[in-house]
Amino acid sequence: MKTNAVLLILFLILTLPSFAQDRTSGHNFATRSEIIAQNGMVATSQPLATQAALEVLRNGGNAIDAAITANAVLGVVEPQSNGIGGDLFAIVWDAETKQLYGLNASGRSPYNMSINDIKAKGLTKIPLFGPLSISVPGCVDGWYTLHERFGSLEMQELLQPAIDYAKNGYPVSEIIANDWKAVADRLNDQKGFQRVFAPNGQAPAKGDIFRNPALATTLSKIAEEGKSAFYKGELMKEMVAFLKDQGSYLSEQDFIDHTSDWVEPVSSNYRGYDVWELPPNGQGIAALQILNILEQYDLQSMGFGSAEYFHVFTEAKKLAYEDRAKFYADPEFNEIPVDYLISKEYANQRKELINLEEAADSYPAGEAIETGNTIYLTVADKDGNMISLIQSIYWEFGSGVVNPDHGFAFQNRGEMFTLEEGHFNQYEPHKRPFHTIIPAFVTKNGQPYMSFGVMGGAMQPQGHAQIVVNMVDFGMNLQEAGDAPRIRHMGSSSPTGSKMTGGGTIILESGIDYDVVKALMKKGHRIGFGSGSYGGYQAIMWDAQRKIYFGASDSRKDGQAAGW
Template sequence: MTRDFQLPGRSPVHAREAAVATSHPLATSAALEILLEGGNAVDAAIAAVAVQGVVEPHMTGIGGDCFVIVTEPDGRMIGFNGSGGAPKAAMPETFADLGVSRFEPTSAHTVTVPGAVRAWETLLKAHGTRGFDRLLKRAIGYARDGFTVAPRVAHDWANNVEKLSVHDHTRACYLLNGAPPAAGTVLKYPLLADTLSAIAEGGADAFYSGPIGEEIASTLAKLGGLMTADDLAACHTTAVSPILRDYKGHTIAELPPNGQGVIALLILGILERFELETLDPLGPERFHLEMEAARIAYTVRDQFVTDPGFMDICHTSLVTDAYIDRLAGMIAIDRRLADIPGSSLPPQTDTVYLTVVDKDGLSVSFINSLFNEFGSGITTPKSGILLHNRGYVFTPEPGKAQSISGGKRPLHTIIPAMALKDGAPWLSFGVMGGHYQACGHAHLLTNIIDYGMDVQAAIDAPRMFFDVETHALNIESTVPARTVDSLRYRGHEASIATTAIGGAQAIMIDRERGVLTAGSDPRKDGHAAGL
């Protein structure tokens, strides 16, 4: 598809040596700086995400988790699960004794061990060429000397005043006399700068042990939390093998649970049963099939996907041809499924995303998150760490896939991805947007594979998603009105979304021409760049 240059939009970025795509311009610049110095894709990704933890504090930071896929030029790949577990004392019976029947998003009980910093260090030891002392330099500088608030960041910040007002230290850090900062406001975070400097000098242990780790535990304890210094000190990153499944001649790689990557593969498998390429990419049939496939797949997710040590089934059983055939058979082209009972599904047995490809062909697909915007809203008073609330997906009730348990890793929505063609790296990509991400992976890939869009057009294309509880559709305003009307005729409850849905970055690798093509979502502040 050719871009209409009379319409607002972006061209994809073409480069020969290296490419970067992030959701913030300062992060993209930090990655390019490292690449120009001779660092590799892993080094550049760490430098970029550290900057994002300062300049996009609502989306990511050292108080969150991360997942990464690293792919060698020959197609060999390894995944890194940088998510932390629940405190050892966090058992259903404990919460029953405390009288806690559900978790609130700003509760200390939703804070699981932040796994990001340990994962960054593990990743650098395995594949990097630089140390934290160099790679955190830009992030430390922005935190200490100041940065300007970007427009999309300011927009999101303004929607979180109530959350940011709950805890004193968070209010002092993230509101200005009780108000959110406007775009262009210069902010400084000297406490966070000191913490990043400690990590730069002492590595991940400086975060998980000693005064910083003790302060995280004591801050949560004062709010009734159960996390201890021992829980933090025990944090580790797990190396995992990605799950692979083909889609129309392309091999798609996702990380296994506790992430939802297997659900992206399940959606693609269902959609492959229909002739998607014959449908209008903005038409009601395409979106109806995508939403129905996603509704079924997410019901499967909520029923089964969690920490693999606690799953009743093997995740591979969710992407077998026989199981996918059964689920695809539930879909009618002319009407919405009224109900998707969980009993019919057993098989037979907010966030930043960035990607970097370097001159040697090493590809990094990297995602780092606080879960909800500004995470738990809890900030440590001395170290300035904003803690995530990934444990909000847990329930204190026993006997469920998402029941909390000591050391258990929660279900994660954040999922990096890679795609191979003829066994070699072809697309490094990811989608932001909480629960939307698995659906977003399928949407982006089908835009490229079925409809021939370049990476930027595929990212720009209109989106929709559903409320994960009511299944009512939220539709971006750029979706044609006739499509919305037809979806309602099929039985979907639909409304126009009040804000853009998610974000995405992608880099396509053309080995024959020796060209990288990168795209970054205009729904965010960032951009793609190349060398």
């Protein structure tokens, strides 16, 4: 039976359609050329959001203004992935001060819910869906915190495109329609979800015009009254009353006390490029840990797509994710050794555990299997400001809890806590859960080089590392780096409490040679295939010499990069 399963997987991999083969330049897996422009660039996972943000740039807004508009529109047109019921993280390059700024706009758990309250319900973990998984949404506060520091246009102007799309409707795009339909049946027992997102008992199909007048009203209140409407006003009181009726422990005080935090991005140099991530409670430093280990190998000689490269990458990922499972959590509750974890010294120690000929079943965490749906976007303006922004409600439609009077789904980030007492990421009141969503940035010689992100739960640090390696080691351009076939290792220990067994599985995207698959299996790797498992990618690169921007958006999403 095991042999037959392996043969079936290999058959699927080899018979899946590959990328276009008839391009006159570049790699054959590239889906399109890079977008090139002088005055500004936007890259998002949905063309309507890209165009709305581009219009903000044309009207004199800056990159941060345009990013807020893009995110607000994405909350309307890609509601299964993001929206005002979720959290936000961003890295901003400010052209005036020539510095990077990090924003953590993630929410916290309820004051009034204890770990004993959860266990008293007979639970061994926080449920994935439903009211217990809801933490305070940080997105709206994140918008206003970004705007207060860097914005130039009025918030009402920035939110108006999203209000218009919610009120007047928009045609649902292909990938979004597919994802929406895939989860609609699971959530149709949630009356609020059905009324808002499946009004006729089913999800909208590709090209159907979808309207969300309740969300238009909610966004209008936020635009008129500011973030206080969401965290202190009547809208907040209505949300709390609704959530309490659903069984949530969130209170008015949880919303009133919510704050976003400016944080210092952290970096590691990879072959001359400084790669920047945000510190925990997110998982960004896992990408830096992976790159620090990979830097010790001659990947260029191994070659892109080789079994040698995929093996080393997978083992480096396993090592980093064991530390991720042990250490990554809310830094206000733990002393997290971030500097040591991303140091070259530590990477040298960890690298010694790798056997180049054999896959490891497991690695110990250093001494010192979740999924998700997310949007990533990036914007750059004529003055040189750039923003890398990621926002999510975690799973498709988050907790599934939707107030039909407000028109959005609340996130289920609280599910990421573990109930294992003594763990860095154990559940505690007013605590931020471990987070998967991470924006990234690259500088070179102290100047901005690239703003990028890869969506997709635990895929994100793996994706970040692969993008950097594709460009630095394998010489790919910005579009090719995202279009290149990816791998995703699944099975590592997780901050939620799940454990790695038997070395996990390498999930291979179509386009990987059969000989490579065989070579990986000989090293002891289990091989699998997972449609939709490889994330989506957007990026902007700045060419300082010619004063132009390059933009890219991969074909795994409905996205678009556009400039002017």
